Amino acid sequence: MDQIARLGTEFADADPAFLARVREDMLRFARLQLGSDDEAEDAVQEALAGALKNVTNFRGEAALKTWIIAILKNKVADILRQRQRRPVVASQMQETDQEGALPAVFDRKGMWRDAARPARWEDPEAELHSSQFLAVFDACLNRLPPQQGRVFMMREIVELETQEICSELGLSVSNIHVILHRARLALRACLQLHWFHEGA
Amino acid sequence: MMNCHDATFLMSQSRERTLSFSERMKLRLHIGMCRGCANFERQLPRLGDAAKAYASSSEQKDV
Known part of the structure; x- marks a missing residue:
């Protein structure tokens, strides 16, 4: 949650409730894609940190969210591609339906x-x-x-x-x-x- | 004659792979005669557009 507080101070005019909502959306998206809470948390943290670095470029919440989600998509795609180089874990193979x-x-x-x-x-x-x-x-x-x-x-x-x-x-x-x-x-x-x- | 299940299956796959010549011919023949599948073909890319709009929206949920 301190990530949110930090974002709140960085984006002086961004509504904390908006940021919390964006973070929830990101987590939901990352969890669904990665199937792992830990990796999802990490991907979201990294995407938010990446967005913080470029904070001055943004006017308005919509543009900010678009940017954060774009970073997150790239993170998720990277993680998925890295996984392909590892052996397939048993849990992934057991899903039959x-x-x-x-x-x-x-x-x-x-x-x-x-x-x-x-x-x-x-x-x-x-x-x-x-x-x-x-x-x-x-x-x-x-x-x-x-x-x-x-x-x-x-x-x-x-x-x-x-x-x-x-x-x-x-x-x-x-x-x-x-x-x-x-x-x-x-x-x-x-x-x-x-x-x-x-x-x- | 191809049915609507198979026609929509080919249309869906056309977003992931290039259809063969004969697949395209059979599909066009079916779509020419089937209003439902013709509508499906027009709507298919809209689903992708909607998914992208959804991912980049700031207002997708009113929590």
């Missing part, structure tokens, strides 16, 4: 069920950055089976290559393809239901 369920969007012939068929989304770009949309996105992401959420974030947020995700999680390329397919189907369905509901 790797893929999580296929969301129930198709009928027995593999065609869209009526209620799940993708409808047109009106003007999706405009809303991506609104806080309401991001709250819905957050809820939908958290509703995914854990492995699906983790792989989706590794791919789309940390932007790891498929091979890197494979080595990190001890999964095959086809596992990754199946997991990402299911994650995207489930996420899309959840967003349509809770956000883009018009015109269904």
Whole structure:
């Protein structure tokens, strides 16, 4: 917590509650990606320390958070890449239910069920950055089976290559393809239901 | 004829790997006839954009 206090004094005009919230978000993200509380704590501390060094460049909380998260993403990617040079630990190999369920969007012939068929989304770009949309996105992401959420974030947020995700999680390329397919189907369905509901 | 499950699986994979010529042909044939999958194809990159917006947002949660 002294890290927060220190940040508070460095960013004279930053709200301590905002910084505490950013730190929570970072920890959640790092824990999900790294699967280890200790390594997550370390990555977050380092990212915050890195941000402190460049403190003068920032105007406004949004820019500051973007910067801190960018540093954290790089840290997480570094840690994951380093791990690939180490032997895979047993706990990673024991997880057998790797893929999580296929969301129930198709009928027995593999065609869209009526209620799940993708409808047109009106003007999706405009809303991506609104806080309401991001709250819905957050809820939908958290509703995914854990492995699906983790792989989706590794791919789309940390932007790891498929091979890197494979080595990190001890999964095959086809596992990754199946997991990402299911994650995207489930996420899309959840967003349509809770956000883009018009015109269904 | 490819079904919607297989079509969406190929579309999803196209974000990780280059599809073969025959995969692309089968996919285009299906998408040409399936409104749901055509919408899916347009929405797929939006999911990635949304994930990036989510990671860089300062207001993603009202705790």
